[in-house]
Amino acid sequence: MAKRIYFATGNQDKIKEAREILTEYDVEQIKIDLPELQGTPEEVAAEKARLAYGKVKKPVFVDDTGLAFHALNGMPGIYIKHFLHALGHDGLVKLLKGFKDKGATAFASIGYCDGKTTKVFIGRCEGKIVKKQDKGFGFGFGWDPIFSPNGYKGTFATLNSEIKNSISHRKRALDMLHDFLLGK
Amino acid sequence: MAKRIYFATGNQDKIKEAREILTEYDVEQIKIDLPELQGTPEEVAAEKARLAYGKVKKPVFVDDTGLAFHALNGMPGIYIKHFLHALGHDGLVKLLKGFKDKGATAFASIGYCDGKTTKVFIGRCEGKIVKKQDKGFGFGFGWDPIFSPNGYKGTFATLNSEIKNSISHRKRALDMLHDFLLGK
Numbered sequence: 001m002a003k004r005i006y007f008a009t010g011n012q013d014k015i016k017e018a019r020e021i022l023t024e025y026d027v028e029q030i031k032i033d034l035p036e037l038q039g040t041p042e043e044v045a046a047e048k049a050r051l052a053y054g055k056v057k058k059p060v061f062v063d064d065t066g067l068a069f070h071a072l073n074g075m076p077g078i079y080i081k082h083f084l085h086a087l088g089h090d091g092l093v094k095l096l097k098g099f100k101d102k103g104a105t106a107f108a109s110i111g112y113c114d115g116k117t118t119k120v121f122i123g124r125c126e127g128k129i130v131k132k133q134d135k136g137f138g139f140g141f142g143w144d145p146i147f148s149p150n151g152y153k154g155t156f157a158t159l160n161s162e163i164k165n166s167i168s169h170r171k172r173a174l175d176m177l178h179d180f181l182l183g184k
Numbered sequence: 185m186a187k188r189i190y191f192a193t194g195n196q197d198k199i200k201e202a203r204e205i206l207t208e209y210d211v212e213q214i215k216i217d218l219p220e221l222q223g224t225p226e227e228v229a230a231e232k233a234r235l236a237y238g239k240v241k242k243p244v245f246v247d248d249t250g251l252a253f254h255a256l257n258g259m260p261g262i263y264i265k266h267f268l269h270a271l272g273h274d275g276l277v278k279l280l281k282g283f284k285d286k287g288a289t290a291f292a293s294i295g296y297c298d299g300k301t302t303k304v305f306i307g308r309c310e311g312k313i314v315k316k317q318d319k320g321f322g323f324g325f326g327w328d329p330i331f332s333p334n335g336y337k338g339t340f341a342t343l344n345s346e347i348k349n350s351i352s353h354r355k356r357a358l359d360m361l362h363d364f365l366l367g368k
Contacts, residue, residue: 038221072271075266079260091256094283095282
């Protein structure tokens with residue numbers, strides 16, 4: 001029987017993706033209220049995983065995502081959703097107007113806790129911030145329309161989901177979790 | 185005998201200021217670990233006050249501060265310390281290079297909780313972001329060297345502390361808390 005692991009998220013797509021990667025595991029969704037914390041991605045993921053374990057009392061992981069602008073030394077990072085909400089896509093692009101370096105790192109931080117061990121896995125996808133490009137049906141998901149991964153012409157919002165998922169920060173973080181769980 | 189109220193802070197200067205304003209109260213410092221949360225200033229102050237009350241079980245208040253850039257629709261706001269850490273003063277000024285509006289609001293949010301009532305008081309000081317000005321002995325406190333309050337030529341870092349304290353966002357938030365406690 002496959003070992004069970006809990007994924008604390010409200011997002012069905014994330015569950016689906018986790019099940020596709022953690023093939024030896026029975027990934028169970030669990031919806032719990034966790035605080036949104038300030039801190040480094042590592043600190044926040046570790047603390048959220050510990051809090052989740054405190055509620056679930058079973059091996060559990062959480063995930064967070066962020067967008068680090070190189071010119072801003074990593075900001076907005078995990079605060080990107082507040083910036084996107086306040087500024088919109090065009091405002092985020094404008095934020096870099098005073099800076100030559102348009103590079104950005106999309107990252108997913110997965111925090112895992114089983115009561116004994118707490119681990120953080122950060123998956124990264126390098127790229128740059130570009131003028132909004134989507135498929136023309138609205139804004140796309142989050143900041144996807146302004147993030148263009150290295151090696152591709154379009155943004156995350158214009159790539160087909162198979163390509164996107166194969167290079168995404170979350171995929172990489174899930175792969176790292178998978179290797180850890182398998183003792184690799 | 186003066187009523188006792190607890191102020192959850194590690195900062196002695198803040199205790200001193202609170203005692204000067206909450207004259208009818210015996211302001212007691214208490215040092216407790218509270219998480220740094222994400223959210224609106226109102227949400228964060230209310231939640232931190234509730235968490236503080238959960239630990240102290242006595243009327244208690246917490247305070248947070250932030251710097252809202254008008255051109256960025258309120259960002260970085262409560263995340264300003266992470267931005268200051270990542271970018272320094274010059275980087276924060278540069279952040280507004282693409283924007284005409286240099287206006288900013290310094291704010292202090294005080295969250296109060298006595299077990300029955302939770303209240304948030306936000307004191308504001310309007311001003312603008314300017315090139316770094318301090319008294320020449322280092323960076324000054326936080327973002328003081330780049331915030332120039334309306335009606336004054338210098339920055340918070342160049343004003344004498346009497347003037348600064350008389351117009352500051354924290355003074356205003358403490359005044360609001362004072363009025364509330366006195367039932368005004």
